[in-house]
Amino acid sequence: MKKEKKEGYFWFVIILAGICGKLIGDILGSNVKSLYFLKKVYSIGFTTPICLDLNIIQFTFALKINVNIMSILGIILAIIYYRKY
Incomplete structure (x- = not known):
């Protein structure tokens, strides 16, 4: 239970x-x-979503992440913070 909290x-x-x-x-x-x-x-x-149509149900999957230098730096600092505390 504790591990799930830490991971979240x-x-x-x-x-x-x-x-x-x-x-x-x-x-x-x-x-x-x-x-x-x-x-x-x-x-x-x-750039475009992937669609899978099975006549009964249709799945659409898309993932796009926009990052800049400061967001990468923020993530690195957060990992260092998390490991330290």
Whole structure:
């Protein structure tokens, strides 16, 4: 039971750090001219969804992750934080 809580907390911290890092990167990239590269977004995933139609049920799968340098840095810092505490 304890391991499930720790694992859930780990993923929560990772996702929260990625979101905060992306927001900080967007703000800094927009407001400081010399930090424009922090706003550049890299997309990972499918450009179009994959569909499987079985006449009775249809499955659609799509996954796209947009990251920037600050979101990656935030995730790395969150992993270090999680391991330390």
